[in-house]
Amino acid sequence: RRSSDLAHAAFPAWRAVPARQRANLLRRWHALLLRHQDDLGRLISHEQGKPLA
Numbered sequence: 001r002r003s004s005d006l007a008h009a010a011f012p013a014w015r016a017v018p019a020r021q022r023a024n025l026l027r028r029w030h031a032l033l034l035r036h037q038d039d040l041g042r043l044i045s046h047e048q049g050k051p052l053a
Contacts, residue, residue: 014022033040045052 017025041052
């Protein structure tokens with residue numbers, strides 16, 4: 001519930017950011033995810049106590 005409230009509160013500020021800037025931020029986030037996907041996979045696997053296939 002708390003994360004939903006925080007997202008709802010942050011939305012007006014996010015909406016005020018120009019679309020091109022939002023797109024650039026999302027592209028950078030995507031690039032970071034791709035760059036660190038192996039580390040993220042290992043971390044999530046470890047947190048869940050499941051083997052990484």
